[in-house]
Amino acid sequence: MESNNIPIVKMRNITKRFGAKVLANDKVWLDIYPGEILSILGENGSGKTTLMNMLSGIYFPDEGTIEVNGQPVVIRSPKDAFALGIGMVHQHFKLVDVLTAAENIVLGLEEPFDIAASSAKIRDICSRYGFDVNPDQKIYDMSVSQKQTVEIVKVLYRNANILILDEPTAVLTPQETDKLFAVLRNMRSDGKAIVIITHKLHEVEEISDRVAILRKGQFVGDMLTKDTTPGEMTNMMVGHAVKLNIERPDPVNSKPRLEVKDLSVRSPDGILKLDHVSFTLNSGEILGIAGISGCGQKELLEAIAGLQKAESGSIQYVEDDGSLDELLGKDPLEIRQKGVALSFVPEDRLGMGLVANMDLADNMMLRSFRRGHSFLTDRKAPHDLAEHVVHDLEVVTPGISTPVRRLSGGNVQKVLVGREIASAPSILLTAYAVRGLDVNSSYVIYDLLNKQKQNGVGVLYVGEDLDVLLELCDRILVLCGGKVSGIVDGRKAEKMQIGRMMTSLGGEA
Amino acid sequence: MKSKEPVFHIVKRDDLPLYKVIGIRLIAILLALAVCSLVTILVTKLNPLDVFRAVIKGAFGSTRKTWVTMQNTSVLLLIALAVTPAFKMRFWNVGGEGQVLIGAWAAAACMINLTGKVPEWFLIVAMSVTSIFCGAVWAAIPAFFKAKWNTNDTLFTLMMNYIATQLVACFAIVWENPKGSGTIGIINNATEFGWIHIGNKYLLPILVALVMTIVTYIYLNYTKHGYEIAVVGESERTARYIGIKVDRVMIRTLLLSGGVCGLVGLILVAGVNHTLTTTLAGGRGFTAVMVSWMSHFNPFTMILTSFLLVFLNRGASEIATSFSLNTSFSDILTGIIIFFIIGCEFFIRYSISFRSSARAKEG
Known part of the structure; x- marks a missing residue:
């Protein structure tokens, strides 16, 4: 026809x-x-x-x-x-x-x-x-x-x-x-x-x-x-053949790393964005977060990173010796200074994670510029770090002094993930880490996340593509209207089941 | 159908090499002079070369004129340097006028009330401290409100100008000298008590401006504070994300910005005018905004820009007097020149590509 x-x-x-x-x-x-x-x-x-x-x-x-x-x-x-x-x-x-x-x-x-x-x-x-x-x-x-x-x-x-x-x-x-x-x-x-x-x-x-x-x-x-x-x-x-499978190594030596209990968050206009959310993030695993967009994913990550005030509940970081450290009520700087290594790769890369008009070295400095007592900034260390990231993650850029807005989406993401990983995190929060990336760059990012997981980092992966979530994550937490609809095993769950859980609590029709 | 096609479209350029940028600016200035000549001939029937000569004479015609030109340049440059950190943070401080005036008011208050009661060194210290403090507070008030309740920075800083003007108008009556004149007159005219002069009476603002240019350049580009300002300006969300306390940076930067404006007020009262009037700042708080933007926040470029504006301004008033023309005519010439200088920025950032030429290339 x-x-x-x-x-x-x-x-x-x-x-x-x-x-x-x-x-x-x-x-x-x-x-x-x-x-x-x-x-x-x-x-x-x-x-x-x-x-x-x-x-x-x-x-x-x-x-x-x-x-x-x-x-x-x-x-x-x-x-x-x-x-x-x-x-x-x-x-x-x-x-x-x-x-x-x-x-x-x-x-x-x-x-x-x-x-x-x-x-x-x-x-x-x-x-x-x-x-x-x-x-x-x-x-x-x-x-x-x-x-x-x-x-x-x-x-x-x-x-x-x-x-x-x-x-x-x-x-x-x-x-x-x-x-x-x-x-x-x-x-x-x-x-x-x-x-x-x-x-x-x-x-x-x-x-x-x-x-x-x-x-x-x-x-x-x-x-x-x-x-x-x-x-x-x-x-x-x-333009060339690519493998279409994502690797998923088994978690090693997993133990609780972050305990979220009854977390509730309200938006400035009074809407309940998170409603008594509870879960545990283990070290050495990738925990996926699924849900229709705007179901509280952003608020959840921002609350953990200290960017969002919570109404009630607790977010506790579990130290290696088992002692608990409350993160709620601390600002991002305090969370970092407490020795709690949280790395947050926000969904809006250029709007939040990086400064578009600054070059690679200056963007590396975002995390480290406070170091030292001098009134002046140390330009050498971030410059070296930028060179490392460019080399290790194969960032395609004309140079260290190119503004990041000139880089393509995949390379911007590599710069951001590279910087966050460089601070040796124990928890890595990522939101839509592969949004807008081509197939190759997406796989580079998946590999990076898997490497972090194998190093014992607890990875929280907010994703929008259910197929990827099902292939990459060890467990998947499904959010529905700000509530936890359920947590499923990434190796066993069905796509349609998660789809149902996204639209109705617990997945009942 | 064909005729409906757009003839050209506008394309954003990548960064141009420096010589081309300078070239475009030079062409703009030449075009501006050409249009000025044309207007001069058409409107006044005068020889434009005579008029241009008068402009130069107005700015550099005598040693005194040269000094005044440099002094005015310095004052404008200082205010531009003062508002720049705020602008770099995307905080639209259009309140330079009021901050200068309130600094001047504080200096005058010290001079009038402390003269004869304290030693001169103490007076000068007191004047410096209070004027810088008042300017800083004047700028920090809108910053505080913006940080706490997200008020509009442009409106708020603008309104603070009017408060400062009215305050000065009120004190012009309180401190009037001689009685009934409605003005303050030259303060300590006979004794020059509390006047600050270095060498000749023009040098103080020039030296301060030179030092401040270098300090501002280093502050903005090489310090942690400067880096924080840049991050907040580029993206407030990124700043929050990496743990910069945005409200604190905002208030701190405006304290600085206002403080330097207050310092200008001190210089005007103690070093240049020795009196306080509502028009002491003379619109330079606004002109400085233009200087800062035209220079893309680069302190060294600001030297040139503020010089250019002062030069035009002084030349313009010379034309008005020597050819007995209305001052409006010199304003027209200044307007034409500024129009071309600002307009050429468009051609530095964008290029116009004609559809027919694109076709020709293809063929």
Whole structure:
């Protein structure tokens, strides 16, 4: 049904540069067919989103042509794109929190404002494709998956027949993903062209009819999904063969390292983010934390690191001789000075762990600049440490004095992890350590974490990819709405079981 | 359809080599002079070369004029140095004006109330301590409120200016001399008691500014404090994460920033003007903000920038007098020059690439 069709969109020789050095898209060719789900597969930074942003009017290509329905077109703004029937659902939703779903959907449309008529049309769209949206519900009352649905309906409301979704499953549970895929299949049968941007192979296999692969801004090839294998796709995506298994050495000599008891944390606006969370982190193990995003993962790590005030409960560090040391109520500096080696790799690498405009050496200094009594800073030690990290972790950088914002995501992460590990921690907290990293860099990070684990470090690994959590972690703690839904054995647990535990306490339906 | 394509787009540049940066700035200044000439010819029918000559004469026409230019440069430079640590921390201290004024007020208070009661060395120490202290407190109040309740730094520091101005206006009546004049007049005019002069009467601010330039440069770039300021400025969250006490750094930095402004107030009262008026700072608290930004917070570049602004300003008033033009005309010329100098920053950071040229390259 696909190949003998006429493409609805033809992109030819599309090139986009950012600045003098970054070539985001290099003469890319792409065809999109009606009644087909196309996956655009590629590692982070391969230019998937840039390419689609040019189709949806966010960017304008430096070179190349776009044809829609056989006509050459110029798309200068999202408005032009909508006029051509092209709509995009971005990774970061663009919704006004205090408005209702219907109000968000009609926002910006040049039609008479009649919320009742609009709501009726929204309900009509919903019943046609199987969406579940209440037009009168406020956005702030909605779950992530509901917000995403509003975004999709918003695009359909504008009569889009070419729908682009940027990593739509990144924020969804397995169950929500299934629901989304069902809706996408309905839209396909309706003759719409659907493009999903992703880097997850199993999703490509599950949902798409055809897959187009980008690597470093270049179009590598496209093929029917049923004719390809994960191995082939990975090779095309990365450029060489990679192993797809994560190692998991058995924990050695494990004993309790951190005892968290009845920890409750409230956000500044009074919402209970953690509700009586209790668990034990052992030395020499990787304890995974799973949960829908915003379920208290951030608050948990920040509470342990001393960045977040707790309402009640305790966080006790177990010294080697068995004595307990309360961490709660201490600030990050005191926790460090007490000799409790906590290393925290925050989720927002450049926003929290590193200073983007400073160079590698100055970023190494963040941890050590207080050393010594001199009023002046010691520049030698951090410089040496930076050289070590660059050498040991194979950081690709023009030099020690390059600002970290110039490095790619994987290298930034290596710099951050390298610095944290250099302080010889006994507990390593990581949040989304591989977010935005390509396949190779991800494996380097997994290896680093495993090495720490074998050195007896207790590793707390907050992750979003359940497949990785299940392959890497010894135990997995599942959070659901700030409560501990359960702790499962990483070697035995099932993905669907964890998915259920993420949405309901204990996993009961 | 084709005509709808955008003609050009703007691209962020990587760092340019220094000679190109200087080149762009030189072109900007030449263009500015060209536009100034054009405006001069069109509006006043005067020979622009005569006008430019008058500008130089205004700044360097006599030994006295040269000294005054250097002195004014130093005062502006000092205020710019004072606000820079705050700016580097992304704390928008636009209250330099008020901090200088309150420092000046403290110095004047000491001079007026202590003269004849204490030895001169004691007066000078007391003036120094109180003016630096008052300036520091004036800046630390908004810092404290921001640290505790996250108030808006720009608004708060700005409002503190008005309080300082009104306070000085009030004391101009309290201390008026002679009675009925509504002004304070030259303090200790006859005895010069408590006046601070080194060598000639222009040298004090120049020397202090030179020392402060070096001190500020070292403080910002090589000390632990300077490093903390940079981290807080770049990312408050990172600062918290590594255990920097952000509120403490904020208050400490503003104490310093205000303290140096207070010192400028002392210099103005004890070393330059010997009186206190509401316009003593003369808008330099705001001009200093521009100096600091135009120099990208580099203390040595600030020497050039503040010199340029003072030079233009002095030249402008010379044009006004020697060609009997309205001062507004010299303001127009200054405005044109500053427009080009600031505008050229855009071309240093971005380049404009034309779509047709991109095509041509490809073909």
